[in-house]
Amino acid sequence: MQIYKVGGAVRDRLLGKPVTDIDWVVVGATTEEMLAKGFRPVGADFPVFLHPKSGEEYALARTERKSGRGYGGFTFHASPEVTLEEDLIRRDLTINAMAEDDQQNLTDPYHGQRDLEARLLRHVSPAFAEDPLRVLRVARFAARYAGLGFTVAPETLELMRQLGESGELEALTAERSWKEISRALMEDQPQVFIEVLRECGALKVLMPEVDALFGVPQPEAHHPEIDTGVHTLSVLEQAAKHKQPLTVRWACLLHDLGKGLTPEEEWPRHIAHEHKGLKLIKAVNERFKAPKDCQELALLVGEYHTHGHRALELKPSTLLELLQRFDVYRRPQRFEEFIAACEMDARGRKGLELRSYPQADYLRGAANAARSVAVQPLLEKGFKGPELGEAIKRERLKALKAYKEKA
Known part of the structure; x- marks a missing residue:
């Protein structure tokens, strides 16, 4: 049994970024051996286990084969014979397909370190095109690492374009899509996520309403950028x-x-x-x-x-x-x-x-003025039911008139 740290933890350590989540892959082991060591099984589709002390996830090395449409259309095979290289080749990007042992010796069969240095997001193998979720994932990584100068390799963008045209994106579930979209929007440069989706043709499949904004002009006096799509990206960037x-x-x-x-x-x-x-x-x-x-x-x-x-x-x-x-x-x-x-x-x-x-402070002040209206005096005057609602409304309107005069 050999245990390796894989994926994001290796990538971020090499980039000098803080490592939060750690994924482990176990080569040369069986489910029975893992259970005997106290690991708790959690994977329904393939053997994933929780470490008895740290609670971190350990997965048996596995291969996968496309067997249907969408993100879930794969058949997995895990056994002690599956090698580390075979496990790594099924991953999405070369920078996510590196592993290291407990001595930090790097295993990098698909040149992830080279692509890290070149600031390239490149697919590991043609099997990339079998999983439509990877279009969203690559766009999300582009948004995360844009500040470091990362771009999507042209050949990977072409595969993403093919996925967009294949109809596979429509097979993604709302839950999986939202998970990627919400994570991407919280990255440092979320506008890059939208730009990459648009560049590979996926935006018009996933969000045709947003894609339709590009090329639509606005009055230059209010919008020096003119294009509504460009404006939307700028608003997202400011957010x-x-x-x-x-x-x-x-x-x-x-x-x-x-x-x-x-x-x-x-x-x-x-x-x-x-x-x-x-x-x-x-x-x-x-x-x-x-x-x-x-x-x-x-x-x-x-x-x-x-x-x-x-x-x-x-x-x-x-x-x-x-x-x-x-x-x-x-x-x-x-x-x-x-x-x-x-x-x-x-x-x-x-x-x-x-x-x-x-306008921001003005609106806050208006809200405070409306909230300052006390209900108790109106109750003491005998207002109740719908009449009380109308009386509160009149007092709030009075408070807003006074606020506007002062402002």
């Missing part, structure tokens, strides 16, 4: 720079989908794009089964982001409707995330990345 949470990044990606529906004769204006985009945002939300908080914020930002930009001009009654819609009294965090998405949208414009956004 990452400002360390925004996943909910905000997802909303940033989808906020302008309605502009993809504008007839060409109306370009570069996009009248009512906020409302037109809601059905598209809903479709993308449902396709990937995004978490409820991500779905809700994306729809609210899509519908109201222009209200955010015009906050200083809004009538107190419109401002009150906005605050009610967000339920700022019970859901203050969601309104904060809305403000953040609006600010990222304002900054995601060429040459305007450092602009101030006074």
